[in-house]
Amino acid sequence: MRPVIRCVLFDFGGVIAEEGFRRALEDAAGRHGLDPKALLRHAMDAVYESGFVLGQGSESDFWRALQGKMPFPESFDSFRAAVMRGFVVRPEMLALVDELRSRGIVVAVLSDQTHWLDELDRRDGIYRHFDRVFNSYHLGKGKRDPSLFRDVLDELGCRAPEALFVDDSEAHVARARGEGLHAIHCDRPAPCIQAVRRAVDRE
Known part of the structure; x- marks a missing residue:
């Protein structure tokens, strides 16, 4: 199973x-x-x-x-x-994040970003929707290094088969799958939301 x-x-x-x-x-x-x-x-x-x-x-x-x-x-x-x-926040994606958290799922940002992400949080109040935020600027490691996925999962106390990664980069998605995570390539919000819900609802 x-x-x-x-x-x-x-x-x-x-x-x-x-x-x-x-x-x-x-x-x-x-x-x-x-x-x-x-x-x-x-x-x-x-x-x-x-x-x-x-x-x-x-x-x-x-x-x-x-x-x-x-x-x-x-x-x-x-x-x-x-x-x-x-960088215009998608309300429907934040609503999905809030939905997942309400179900007891740990939800985190994993982004290859700079300190610009901190500025965007001050502008838009992004971080409060997430349990953790992992930003390459503060980690000193980005998603081009597959070991980042192991580092993040260790921090969250989550095994790779229990984790889902959602990204708009096919290369990052492939690296995550190579580390044993489930992964979804997200190119548009509506199908992405449906795919995430299917993934977390599947037993």
Whole structure:
């Protein structure tokens, strides 16, 4: 018999909220005539290579790294403001989180984010909906390292077969499954909510 799901881990951008980082990059690519997929790829590499997403580098380190890979004439301040505007919380996803907690399921954020997530919490009151928040910026480790999933489950006292991970990145979902977690690729809220409910209701 399949173990009961005791813990659910949600990514933030692209799951709990609209993906503001990606949206800001796509908009910048449109304004400056750049390939949006290439700019996103370079930005994801830059946020890791600069150490920014792991709390080992600064915003300016990230921006220099990105501009070195694919320069475009825009100030960091305007880009940052667009990122923050783009992270629009999805009320239906927070309602799902609250529903799961009411059933006694441990619910946590597991996000490759920077201190921007703390700012978004102060703006939108995100953290109060969750039992724990695991942010790569404070952990010094991101989801590109599969051992992060083991670290988080140890903290929660949850075994991998009892855990469900929800993310908009297929690569992260694959890594979670490789560590023995159940995982759902979330690309739109409505089917994602249905898939989470099916997973936790299955005995």
